[in-house]
Amino acid sequence: MTDDRLPLAELLAKSGDADFLRVVAESVLQLIMEADVEGVIGAGRWERSGERQTWRNGYRERTLDTRLGTLNLKIPKLRTGSYFPGFLEPRKTVEKALVSVIQEAWIAGVSTRRVDELVQAMGMSGISKSSVSKLCKEIDERVGAFLRRPLDGEWPYLWLDATYLKVREGGRIVSVAAIVAVAVNTDGKREIVGLHIGPSEAEPFWTTFLRDLVKRGLRGVKLVISDAHEGLKAAITRVMSASWQRCRVHFMRNALAHVPRSQTTVVAAAIRQVFLQPDHPSAVQSWRHVADQLRPRWPKLGALMDAAEADVLAYIAFPSQHRAKLHSTNPLERLNKELKRRADVVGIFPNEDSIVRLMGAVLLEANDEWQLQHRYMQAEGMAELASPPAEETTPLITPHAA
Numbered sequence: 001m002t003d004d005r006l007p008l009a010e011l012l013a014k015s016g017d018a019d020f021l022r023v024v025a026e027s028v029l030q031l032i033m034e035a036d037v038e039g040v041i042g043a044g045r046w047e048r049s050g051e052r053q054t055w056r057n058g059y060r061e062r063t064l065d066t067r068l069g070t071l072n073l074k075i076p077k078l079r080t081g082s083y084f085p086g087f088l089e090p091r092k093t094v095e096k097a098l099v100s101v102i103q104e105a106w107i108a109g110v111s112t113r114r115v116d117e118l119v120q121a122m123g124m125s126g127i128s129k130s131s132v133s134k135l136c137k138e139i140d141e142r143v144g145a146f147l148r149r150p151l152d153g154e155w156p157y158l159w160l161d162a163t164y165l166k167v168r169e170g171g172r173i174v175s176v177a178a179i180v181a182v183a184v185n186t187d188g189k190r191e192i193v194g195l196h197i198g199p200s201e202a203e204p205f206w207t208t209f210l211r212d213l214v215k216r217g218l219r220g221v222k223l224v225i226s227d228a229h230e231g232l233k234a235a236i237t238r239v240m241s242a243s244w245q246r247c248r249v250h251f252m253r254n255a256l257a258h259v260p261r262s263q264t265t266v267v268a269a270a271i272r273q274v275f276l277q278p279d280h281p282s283a284v285q286s287w288r289h290v291a292d293q294l295r296p297r298w299p300k301l302g303a304l305m306d307a308a309e310a311d312v313l314a315y316i317a318f319p320s321q322h323r324a325k326l327h328s329t330n331p332l333e334r335l336n337k338e339l340k341r342r343a344d345v346v347g348i349f350p351n352e353d354s355i356v357r358l359m360g361a362v363l364l365e366a367n368d369e370w371q372l373q374h375r376y377m378q379a380e381g382m383a384e385l386a387s388p389p390a391e392e393t394t395p396l397i398t399p400h401a402a
Contacts, residue, residue, distance in 0.1 A: 037076040143360035154220025155183040188375035206235035246311035248327040258301040280317040319381035
């Protein structure tokens, strides 16, 4: 049986006062694991018992970062089955990525005060460059495989949205765009299909990203949903034969900026009547009628509606079962909130690779969760999409849309 006595005198003799509590914590947790594993096995070490289920098979090392410092633990291994102590949670990829970014910033000497406080609170001040490099390599391999994976089948719907982050570059702090791409395939399942980091949203940036998606197998795209990015619209025309849906939520914000605050409720209600129409021709007719009504009082709003007509109403030409999820980038809202929540912990990233590591890890785990859920879109609508009526063809991107 395991000796469950804690040799305090020996521990104090082996360690200085500063390390005494850390060593005691290591010993206590080790005793807990030894007792746990005996219960799983059904017998103590070298004990003969008819209740024995398996045998020990050595140890595997695991560190635990605490306020006392880093504890070095040895988790018992079994010949058959497995054992993992209840007080240790298996680290998720996202958590590992966050720790690696914090450590990398701290070691490089470019961390913020917030990161310094996290390092001290988590007991990571004794980390080395080699340990950080090893952790980064492990995560980068998983994230890289996820972001570079082939895309099979057809993906009729593609959402694109940007999150803006701060990164150190050449001794300066600059803002970069992290573009996330989410697509739905013909089975109605959604997946995160891409992540791209860049300094601007100019056309070459978007073109490079879209071409990379196509190169990995993204095909059959019929509608791209995003905010109004001029560079993106030109890139879609260049790379994909697809329609573009301007995010309706963002358009409404832009439209209401042209009217006095006291009139926003009335104007918003008038524009929303358009979105209740059953088909594309009816929606176009209603849109033009509303624009003509608003034009005399707010000429700029009328001009905006003229220019944005095809782009805001593109989704109505698609199956009615899908429209609720096609008119805006709202399906990405929860994902973007999680990305921002993780990024806010770091504040300023030490380099672009660290952005890909942390953001990619968040996306990887979100995508895994999505695969366990039901279809994101109805299969009936996908069948209708495969052979749309001739009169319901979707308008292509108009060069004057803003």
